[in-house]
Amino acid sequence: MNIGEIAKRAGVSRSTVSYALSGKRSVSEETRRKIQQVIDELGYRPNASARALANGRTSTIGLVFPPAGAHYTGMQLDFIGSVVEAAAAYDYDVLLSPSGVDSDRSFQRLLAERRVDGAILMEIRLRDDRVDHLVAENFPAVCIGRTAHPDSDWWVGLDHTALVEACVHHLADLGHHRVAFVNRPEHLLRSGYESAHRGLDGFTKAAAERGLTARTYSCGDDAPSGQACLERILHDDPATTALVTLNEAALGGLYRGLAVAGRHVPRDFSVTGVVASRWAETVTPQLTAADVPAEQMGRLAVELLVERLGHPDTAPRHHLLAPPISLRASTGPAHPRTGSDS
Amino acid sequence: MNIGEIAKRAGVSRSTVSYALSGKRSVSEETRRKIQQVIDELGYRPNASARALANGRTSTIGLVFPPAGAHYTGMQLDFIGSVVEAAAAYDYDVLLSPSGVDSDRSFQRLLAERRVDGAILMEIRLRDDRVDHLVAENFPAVCIGRTAHPDSDWWVGLDHTALVEACVHHLADLGHHRVAFVNRPEHLLRSGYESAHRGLDGFTKAAAERGLTARTYSCGDDAPSGQACLERILHDDPATTALVTLNEAALGGLYRGLAVAGRHVPRDFSVTGVVASRWAETVTPQLTAADVPAEQMGRLAVELLVERLGHPDTAPRHHLLAPPISLRASTGPAHPRTGSDS
DNA sequence: CTCCTTCGTCGAACCGGTTCGAAAGCGAGC
DNA sequence: GCTCGCTTTCGAACCGGTTCGACGAAGGAG
Incomplete structure (x- = not known):
C-alpha cells in the first residue's frame, strides 16, 4: 500500500500521485479524482519515514522532559x-525525550539522528549545557524558562523575581514582619535551577526593601x-507568621505542618507563592498565589517554535510573563502571637 | 555527514560501514577501527528516518494520551x-498522540503513516473503538486498562472492582453504615469509562453484601x-459517615467540603478510595487508600509491548494488579452523629 | 500553417540508510 | 598446481516518498 501501488491502480505515474497529494504542481481535475478514489478505497496514507527522508522534515518536535525519577x-x-x-494544531507530533541520567544519549538521539525538526526544553538552568549546545548548533529550540544569557535564546518564561516580590509585598501590606521562603530542593539550587534562583533573589530583595525579618529554606x-x-x-523562629513558596509539591505538607502546629490558615499564618491555579484551588483554604499560566506557556512555546521553523534566521524572540496574584483564602492580616503558644 | 561520507573518508564502501555499525556481518578489526575513528571525529549518527525506511522499524512507540483539554x-x-x-531503557522513544476531539486524525497518523512500531493506550473504555480497530489490524498495542472483552487484548490493568470492594469492607469493618461513592464525571461513565464502571460495580456489590445504605455520585x-x-x-443524607472515591482530582474539594460542613476527618467522617500514593500523602489527613502503582503499570506496559514487538504472534498477555490498601489517617471507627448538627 | 506557450504527465535521480549476491584474496588439503 | 572454503569487501537493489527536467498535446498569436 505504497505510492507506487496507488499510481498503478490509478493508471498514472508515482510523481503524479505525489503532486496530486501535495498540490505542488497542477494535476487535471479528472486524474485527481481518480487518484483520490483509489486512495479512499485502499485507505492509503504516505509513509512518514519515507516522507521525512525525502524532504528533510519529520513533522515532529521534541519535548525535553524533566529528569526521570524526579x-x-x-x-x-x-x-x-x-x-x-498546540503542536497538534500545527500538525506536529511530540516526541518525549527524558533528560535523565545519561541525558546526553537521548539528547543526541533527538538531534544527531534527526528525529525532530525542533525542540522545546523544560526545566532550564541558569547555565545550561543543553541550551549552549543547541545555540552553538543553531538548532531550532525554544526554552520554557530563561538561562542567564537570555538574549540569544528563544524562550517563554515566568518572571519569578517579580512574582515572588509581589508575594512578599502582599504579605508586607498585610502587616507581616517575619516571613519565610520555601524554595525547591537544595540540589536544584546548586545545579542552577532558574526559578529557584530568581525566586530567591526576588524574595531577598523585596524582604530587604520592606524591612522584613526573612529566612529562606530549601x-x-x-x-x-x-x-x-x-x-x-x-x-x-516561632514568631514567623507567613511564608512564600515556589514548591508546589511540598504545599500539602506545609499545610499539614501548620495544622499539626495548631496554626490556622489564614488567621494565624498566611501562605502564598507561585502555583498553577488548578492546583492552588485543591488545597484548603485555597491558596492566594501568582497563577502559573502553564497552558498558555506551552502554547506560546509551540507558537514560537513553529515560527522559528518557518523562518530559520529570524532574531530570537521571547515572552516574559508576569501573571497577577489571585487573591484566594490563604492570606490575611498579621496577628502577632501574644502570650504562650496554643 | 551521512554514511557515504564516512565510507569515503575511511576508504571503504557504504555497506562496510553499515556492517561495522550493525555487526550483522563480520568486519576485520582493522577496518572497524578505522571506521570508528572517522565516526568519532565527525560525530556521525545515522539518520533515523532513513534507517526506519530501510528496515521498517521506527524505534518509537506511541502513547495515546488522554483527551486534550481534560x-x-x-x-x-x-x-x-x-x-x-521504561521505553528509554529498551531504546525506544515515545511519541505522544492526543486522542482529543478528532482523535481519529492523530490516531490514523500514528498507525497508517507508520510513525510508531507499537502503541500504549491510556484511558480505556469498556467498549473502545480504538482498541477494536487495533485488534482488527493486529497492530502491536498494550492497553493501560481493560475493555469488556479483555481476553483478546494485551493490557495491564487495575482490579477496580476488587479495590473498591476492599475500601467498602474496610469502612464496614469500622462500623460505617451510611456510605457514599464519589465517581468520575457523568460523561465519562456514559462513554463507558472502565474504572468508573468497574469501581461502581464493586461499590454496589460490596455495599449490598454488607447491608450498607449506599448512595453513588458522579x-x-x-x-x-x-x-x-x-x-x-x-x-x-446528613447521616452519611464515610465515602469512597475514585476521583483523585476532586479529593481536595471533598476534604474542603467536609471542613466547611464541620465534619472532622477521620473523627466524624471517613474518606478512602483509589489514589496514587504520592497524591494520597499530600492531603491532610493523609488518605487511607488503595495505592495505584502508576510507575509499575507504565513499566509493565512497556515490557509487554516490547515483548509483543519481539514475538509478533504470541498469545495476548496481561497483568491484573490489585494493590493493597495503605492505612493512613483518613478513616476511623464510625461515631453515629447524635443530637443536632454542629 | 507554423511557432511559441502553457498545461499535464512521465521518468529518473535523490534522500540515507540496509541487505543480498558475488567477487577477491588467501591458506589448507589433495 | 588446482580446487575448495572461509573471510572480508564491494556494488547494486531496495525501502517509499519528493522533486526536477523534459516531453507531448492543446491552444493562441502571427
Missing part, C-alpha cells in the same frame, strides 16, 4: 498537555519534606 | 513519566466539583 509536579503535566495540544519536592520544612521554620 | 490527574502524569523512562474532575459533591452528599 517528582513531577502538576505544572509540568499541564505544560506537556498544552504543548501536545525543601524536597514532596509532602513529607514540606511538613518537615514547616517544623523547621517554626522551630527556628 | 483535567489531567496526577496518576496520568506518573504513567507518562514511567512509560518514557463528580467533575476538579476541586470545586468535589466540594459541591460533598455538599450534595450531606444534603441528601
Whole structure:
C-alpha cells in the first residue's frame, strides 16, 4: 500500500500521485479524482519515514522532559498537555525525550539522528549545557524558562523575581514582619535551577526593601519534606507568621505542618507563592498565589517554535510573563502571637 | 555527514560501514577501527528516518494520551513519566498522540503513516473503538486498562472492582453504615469509562453484601466539583459517615467540603478510595487508600509491548494488579452523629 | 500553417540508510 | 598446481516518498 501501488491502480505515474497529494504542481481535475478514489478505497496514507527522508522534515518536535525519577509536579503535566495540544494544531507530533541520567544519549538521539525538526526544553538552568549546545548548533529550540544569557535564546518564561516580590509585598501590606521562603530542593539550587534562583533573589530583595525579618529554606519536592520544612521554620523562629513558596509539591505538607502546629490558615499564618491555579484551588483554604499560566506557556512555546521553523534566521524572540496574584483564602492580616503558644 | 561520507573518508564502501555499525556481518578489526575513528571525529549518527525506511522499524512507540483539554490527574502524569523512562531503557522513544476531539486524525497518523512500531493506550473504555480497530489490524498495542472483552487484548490493568470492594469492607469493618461513592464525571461513565464502571460495580456489590445504605455520585474532575459533591452528599443524607472515591482530582474539594460542613476527618467522617500514593500523602489527613502503582503499570506496559514487538504472534498477555490498601489517617471507627448538627 | 506557450504527465535521480549476491584474496588439503 | 572454503569487501537493489527536467498535446498569436 505504497505510492507506487496507488499510481498503478490509478493508471498514472508515482510523481503524479505525489503532486496530486501535495498540490505542488497542477494535476487535471479528472486524474485527481481518480487518484483520490483509489486512495479512499485502499485507505492509503504516505509513509512518514519515507516522507521525512525525502524532504528533510519529520513533522515532529521534541519535548525535553524533566529528569526521570524526579517528582513531577502538576505544572509540568499541564505544560506537556498544552504543548501536545498546540503542536497538534500545527500538525506536529511530540516526541518525549527524558533528560535523565545519561541525558546526553537521548539528547543526541533527538538531534544527531534527526528525529525532530525542533525542540522545546523544560526545566532550564541558569547555565545550561543543553541550551549552549543547541545555540552553538543553531538548532531550532525554544526554552520554557530563561538561562542567564537570555538574549540569544528563544524562550517563554515566568518572571519569578517579580512574582515572588509581589508575594512578599502582599504579605508586607498585610502587616507581616517575619516571613519565610520555601524554595525547591537544595540540589536544584546548586545545579542552577532558574526559578529557584530568581525566586530567591526576588524574595531577598523585596524582604530587604520592606524591612522584613526573612529566612529562606530549601525543601524536597514532596509532602513529607514540606511538613518537615514547616517544623523547621517554626522551630527556628516561632514568631514567623507567613511564608512564600515556589514548591508546589511540598504545599500539602506545609499545610499539614501548620495544622499539626495548631496554626490556622489564614488567621494565624498566611501562605502564598507561585502555583498553577488548578492546583492552588485543591488545597484548603485555597491558596492566594501568582497563577502559573502553564497552558498558555506551552502554547506560546509551540507558537514560537513553529515560527522559528518557518523562518530559520529570524532574531530570537521571547515572552516574559508576569501573571497577577489571585487573591484566594490563604492570606490575611498579621496577628502577632501574644502570650504562650496554643 | 551521512554514511557515504564516512565510507569515503575511511576508504571503504557504504555497506562496510553499515556492517561495522550493525555487526550483522563480520568486519576485520582493522577496518572497524578505522571506521570508528572517522565516526568519532565527525560525530556521525545515522539518520533515523532513513534507517526506519530501510528496515521498517521506527524505534518509537506511541502513547495515546488522554483527551486534550481534560483535567489531567496526577496518576496520568506518573504513567507518562514511567512509560518514557521504561521505553528509554529498551531504546525506544515515545511519541505522544492526543486522542482529543478528532482523535481519529492523530490516531490514523500514528498507525497508517507508520510513525510508531507499537502503541500504549491510556484511558480505556469498556467498549473502545480504538482498541477494536487495533485488534482488527493486529497492530502491536498494550492497553493501560481493560475493555469488556479483555481476553483478546494485551493490557495491564487495575482490579477496580476488587479495590473498591476492599475500601467498602474496610469502612464496614469500622462500623460505617451510611456510605457514599464519589465517581468520575457523568460523561465519562456514559462513554463507558472502565474504572468508573468497574469501581461502581464493586461499590454496589460490596455495599449490598454488607447491608450498607449506599448512595453513588458522579463528580467533575476538579476541586470545586468535589466540594459541591460533598455538599450534595450531606444534603441528601446528613447521616452519611464515610465515602469512597475514585476521583483523585476532586479529593481536595471533598476534604474542603467536609471542613466547611464541620465534619472532622477521620473523627466524624471517613474518606478512602483509589489514589496514587504520592497524591494520597499530600492531603491532610493523609488518605487511607488503595495505592495505584502508576510507575509499575507504565513499566509493565512497556515490557509487554516490547515483548509483543519481539514475538509478533504470541498469545495476548496481561497483568491484573490489585494493590493493597495503605492505612493512613483518613478513616476511623464510625461515631453515629447524635443530637443536632454542629 | 507554423511557432511559441502553457498545461499535464512521465521518468529518473535523490534522500540515507540496509541487505543480498558475488567477487577477491588467501591458506589448507589433495 | 588446482580446487575448495572461509573471510572480508564491494556494488547494486531496495525501502517509499519528493522533486526536477523534459516531453507531448492543446491552444493562441502571427
